Amino acid sequence: MHPTRVCRLGALRLSLLKRTQVRGSYRRLIHSGAQGNDQRKAYANSKIFKVSDEVREATETGKPVVALETTIYTHGFPYPDNVALATHLESVVRNNGGIPATIGVLNGVARVGLSEKELTELVNPSSNTELMKVSRRDLPFIAGLGLTGRKINGGTTIAGTMLLADLANIxxxxxxxxxxxxxxxxxxxxxxxxxxxxxxxxxxxxxxxxxxxxxxxxxxxxxxxxxxxxxxxxxxxxxxxxxxxxxxxxxxxxxxxxxxxxxxxxxxxxxxxxxxxxxxxxxxxxxxxxxxxxxxxxxxxxxxxxxxxxxxxxxxxxxxxxxxxxxxxxxxxxxxxxxxxxxxxxxxxxxxxxxxxxxxxPELNTSALHTPVISASEFRYTKEAALYGVGKNESPETTSRPARTIPVQESSQTVKITSPQQKVDILVAGAVAVDVSCNYTPFDKSVDPQPLIHTSNPASISETTGGVGFNVATAAQYASKSNSVQLCSLIASDTAGQLALSAMDEFGLRSDGITTLAADANTKTAKYVAVNTTGNDLFVAMADMDILGGARDDFQLQWQNKIDSAKPKWVVVDANWHPSSFKQWITAASAAGAKVAFEPVSTAKSQVLFPQPSTAG
CATH class of the missing domain: 3.40.1790.10 (Indigoidine synthase domain)
Structure with missing residues (x-):
């Protein structure tokens, strides 16, 4: 590379860096209202203060985040009721379109956005870790001792939660x-x-x-x-x-x-x-x-x-x-x-x-989020600079792109508090999923109606909400207006999960039986993809139901109280559940005096739940 070009490109980068830092400092100062607050917030994700990736991403992109305290779990409700309540309240936040940020102190570290595992560790009475009720005055004490090796857990009060929420920009x-x-x-x-x-x-x-x-x-x-x-x-x-x-x-x-x-x-x-x-x-x-x-x-x-x-x-x-x-x-x-x-x-x-x-x-789309504008006197054209999108005869001002609109997770869902007298006639425990239908539409209508394998095919693709549990619950609701129906299922805090909640609202199905889990690489709302022939007959299908099919040990926390409070006449269970969860659903439904119906979903899934007895020897 020509040395002059290296020098000029270096100057360009330095100018960009300086302007970005100045703008960033100004924005942080305006946001916090005081330089002292800005300095304290710089300690985010230090040895004594951690913000989860989900919460940090949400606050940085303008998504709605709601802080939740932990004293109510550590000092208000017994174990495991406290874990069930915590999971439910996080689900309430997600179902209403927000990101939950449960706040507490774990092993001497103040945390904003506790995971389910971390929360269970915090409130489990079998833990040998010292437990405190943590207000503002206690945070330096508990965090400081954590630095010395003395690990203390703490449920944050309203005052303690407010302080940590403010540091995390919630x-x-x-x-x-x-x-x-x-x-x-x-x-x-x-x-x-x-x-x-x-x-x-x-x-x-x-x-x-x-x-x-x-x-x-x-x-x-x-x-x-x-x-x-x-x-x-x-x-x-x-x-x-x-x-x-x-x-x-x-x-x-x-x-x-x-x-x-x-x-x-x-x-x-x-x-x-x-x-x-x-x-x-x-x-x-x-x-x-x-x-x-x-x-x-x-x-x-x-x-x-x-x-x-x-x-x-x-x-x-x-x-x-x-x-x-x-x-x-x-x-x-x-x-x-x-x-x-x-x-x-x-x-x-x-x-x-x-x-x-x-x-x-609108404030997130101001010029503070644009690529910094460089004056003509600061800019020198080089081939390397062209890689940054600035043409030889263009001024930097004309190349500044409009800011990307940052989506805000919204939901029309409103979690309703179930009346203590309200019962459920039919409880459906099963999958709610996004169904993707790919209908083969060949250019030549006279060819084989089946798609070609080992290559891409033209198709008409549509998305709807389905899943065996959702379909059964919807059908039950349509079949009898006098019977109340509740669907119990798991979704993730992803786009598919929001689509499922919207569909439930559209069909008039209650959403208080839905638990929303934080989405990650291993936790996704169930999805079913069907590839159909030209006559819309199924050619091949794939289903990702791992959110229900994975082994979980939280049945008592997630579902037992729903059965106990609903007192259903019928419980319909589909075959998408893990065998251990499926068995617990059947046992709990029978114990509640409900009649039980089984939806087999598919031959393969039914055989997992009811394997054929061995005929050997």
Whole structure:
């Protein structure tokens, strides 16, 4: 290569690098609002802070991400119910069009985007690793000790989750109930760190208000002093709206502000970024069918709070004791109500994140994402520079390409909270898949109707949603409008999975039996490819059903509770499941008193489940 050209190309690259760095620094400074925040965010994926690949890619490309805490799993629900709840809440996020980012501390490392394996390790009581409840104050302690070799696990509180979510550039967080000013807090100074975190960390929290046993008026006063915007979703109500009280929709305390829907919430977040560097609280009332009777829950709260004071439960020991006593005093009714409100909050938080991503999408297409423009005085034409797409007689300005539009994962799906009285007549356990039909269309219509082998063939190709489980569920729903139908299946967070959810919505099928797994090289929504003759008769087909056919050990976590709550009259199981899962479906259905039907799918798959007995010797 000519030395002059090497020099000029080197200068071109250096100029590109400098301009990219300057623009990148400016964008990060604007995004974080302060240089200190920018420096802290530079520690992402260090020895003490890890962001999963899925979450990092989503935040970098403008996809909607929702933060989820882990204290609810480590200190709120027993094992393995906590793993089942965590998996379900992540599925709620995915079904509503978002990317879940479950946050916790594992072996001394703060993690944003825990995998299923990591989450199970975090909450499993058989683990010998020390477990803590982690707020802002605890993060340096637990991470620092991790550097010395002392490995500690931690479930993050709202405050701890907000801090880590902000470091990972996640603006929306769905959870259960906020901490607040405890009763008598004017004397004890027992005030949750959640409130101050909202006053200084740029994350919006969606919760069912604060926990009912707190001093709600003083909590709202404290948030007002911190400059925190507090608004309550109207949920179809008109006029003045109460700030919710966790297990009840009314608290007797008016909400400072009222919002109608996720679009308004997202618009407020979007607009507020010019004025603030703190958080916001959007209160979502518990679904009506799960709300507890106010007089009864108030009585239980009074008794639990009094008992806690008499027994000396203060600080971080206070809330777990009170929640445990309320569970006992309500005969366990507070627990399913807690699950329902968390699920509802996570669902609406995801819809807010989706709407926010839509509003931010134009900003992602600004010139900051373009190839930097180089002035004519800085540019010298060389053959090597031509490889970068700049012609000899072109100015760099004319070669700047428009920014690529970054897609935002959207979904019309809304996860509905199943009423405690709602049962299922027919439960179908089987595959939902994307069917790809390739109909052979030869140029010469007089040739053999079958496609040629070992070469490509002209065809008309179409995609539809199918799968044996989906087809059976759809047929059952059409056959009898009086019978309720639920499809239980697995999909991945890929395009095919979104297509399947949209089709279920179009056909009126419930989606609360669908579990969405994070897509990767080994986890994909099922797909069936059929190659047909000119007469649309099947010539050959291929099916990738590994998402169901692989061996899994989580039947009790994923499916047992669905059968128990549905109490179906019929359970239809197809042959796409792994033999161990298939056996568990049959056993669980029989134990629930349901009639069982088998869909064989194909001869090959049926023989795997029911191998012919050996006739040897």
């Amino acid at each position: 603006p929306v967080f769905g959870t259960g109930g906020l901490g607040g000013v405890h009763r008598g807090g004017e004397n004890t100074m027992d005030v949750s760190a959640d409130l101050q975190e909202l006053g200084r960390t740029n994350v919006t929290v969606v919760s069912s208000g604060c926990k009912s046993f707190l001093d709600i008026p003083r909590t709202l006063e404290y948030l007002e002093t911190q400059g925190v915007c507090v608004a309550t979703f109207s949920d179809g109500r008109q006029g003045d709206i109460d700030f919710p009280a966790f297990w009840t929709r009314e608290s007797g305390v008016p909400s400072p502000m009222v919002i109608q829907n996720a679009e308004e919430a997202a618009a407020i977040i979007h607009a507020s970024e010019l004025f603030r560097s703190n958080g916001m609280l959007f209160a979502n009332p518990i679904p009506q069918e799960w709300a507890l009777e106010k007089s009864k829950i108030d009585h239980a709260i009074e008794a639990a709070v009094t008992e806690a004071a008499e027994k000396g439960f203060h600080g971080h020991r206070n809330t777990p004791f009170i929640l445990s006593r309320i569970k006992e005093l309500t005969d366990g009714k507070s627990v399913p109500a807690n699950r329902a409100l968390v699920e509802s909050n996570v669902a609406i938080a995801t819809r807010v994140a989706v709407e926010l991503a839509k509003l931010r999408r």
